[in-house]
Amino acid sequence: MSEDLLNEIEAINSIYDSSTLTSAHEIPDEIYILALPNHATSLRIQFPAAYPDVPPIILGAQSSGENAKKGDAGKLVDFVRDIVGRTWKVGEVCLFDVIEEVEEGFGAGEEEDDGGDEEGEEFADYVEGTAVERKRDTSNGDIDIEPPNWTLSSVTTELKSTFIARCISVSSPALAAQYIQHLLASDKKVRSATHNITAWRIKTPEGITYQDCDDDGESAAGGRVLHLMQLMDLWNVMVVVTRWYGGQKLGARRFAVINAVARDAFVKGGFVVEKGDGKEGKKGKK
Structure with missing residues (x-):
């Protein structure tokens, strides 16, 4: 695991909840569970050994809340993949930006016209x-x-x-x-x-x-x-x-x-x- 990833995990878990980004304890060991703040759905993310020189991989949803609508988890996965594609830059960690964009943007269109x-x-x-x-x-x-x-x-x-x-x-x-x-x-x-x-x-x-x-x-x-x-x-x-x-x-x-x-x-x-x-x-x- 790179020092950049270690620092990113520490920063995210200090800014949000201490269990926001945790290891899935699986093989390969670079798979993590991201519990998105204020969202019931959690995601499985793989961080290649070369991260942040290569982007993280959004594997899919780990779980969704009891009140989640059908298809919400899939929409969120697609939404996060799009954010990673737009925000990741070679050599720069990106997960904080991903979390913030989800907070700002996911589901906003259903509730607001302009705002x-x-x-x-x-x-x-x-x-x-x-x-x-x-x-x-x-x-x-x-x-x-x-x-x-x-x-x-x-x-x-x-x-x-x-x-x-x-x-x-x-x-x-x-x-x-x-x-x-x-x-x-x-x-x-x-x-x-x-x-x-x-x-x-x-x-x-x-x-x-x-x-x-x-x-x-x-x-x-x-x-x-x-x-x-x-x-x-x-x-x-x-x-x-x-x-x-x-x-x-x-x-x-x-x-x-x-x-x-x-x-x-x-x-x-x-x-x-x-x-x-x-x-x-x-x-x-x-």
């Missing part, structure tokens, strides 16, 4: 709805904290990928971890996102400093956001940048968008003072 305006309205409603949900959410399971009062950035869409950032004052690494836990537990839309990139910087009254970040599968993104915070000299604040992947790769452009929405959240949250000469200065927020 372009509806998507924008959906995220506008989402931004408004978060404030309402915060008021309703006075407790959440075992997470014993007040509902965090996040400041949200504007929503940005690039090639069907949607980005939004939220920031909040934070005084300790433990509190930062609780805020993230609360966010994921209380917001289904955030929980189902492709990536939730986090970064925080904390300075105690005694001068002890903490800083950390998490890419959540978006390689190097957390470090870039943390570097942005360092350049802006921001302290006692954390940010979560959420991305819903839209099926088209952005390349390095995604890092610019991620940093842009993060900065927008910092400005909207009052952590940054805009100066007349266009430069920025830090602003403490309690």
Whole structure:
């Protein structure tokens, strides 16, 4: 098994469920079962020894759910084969793109005609709805904290990928971890996102400093956001940048968008003072 495939399996099982891509324990041993997120049908996939220099082989359906319509499994297999044919490139792993395209596209035609305006309205409603949900959410399971009062950035869409950032004052690494836990537990839309990139910087009254970040599968993104915070000299604040992947790769452009929405959240949250000469200065927020 190639290192690329090992890394891909690890990434997919960390982004989605830990059992999303598992070995079929068969001979040949490169056959895997892909349990597609939010779909009852699972697929059998063979990864040749030369993968990703050669494409994976979609062998067929492993199983389908009790409520699946007749022929759905076959349609899904054909749909995934078509995605592999379009997205695979020599030397590049492709299964993440396959999963995201299935999430975005399979069955969409039966439910939507256009959806372009509806998507924008959906995220506008989402931004408004978060404030309402915060008021309703006075407790959440075992997470014993007040509902965090996040400041949200504007929503940005690039090639069907949607980005939004939220920031909040934070005084300790433990509190930062609780805020993230609360966010994921209380917001289904955030929980189902492709990536939730986090970064925080904390300075105690005694001068002890903490800083950390998490890419959540978006390689190097957390470090870039943390570097942005360092350049802006921001302290006692954390940010979560959420991305819903839209099926088209952005390349390095995604890092610019991620940093842009993060900065927008910092400005909207009052952590940054805009100066007349266009430069920025830090602003403490309690």
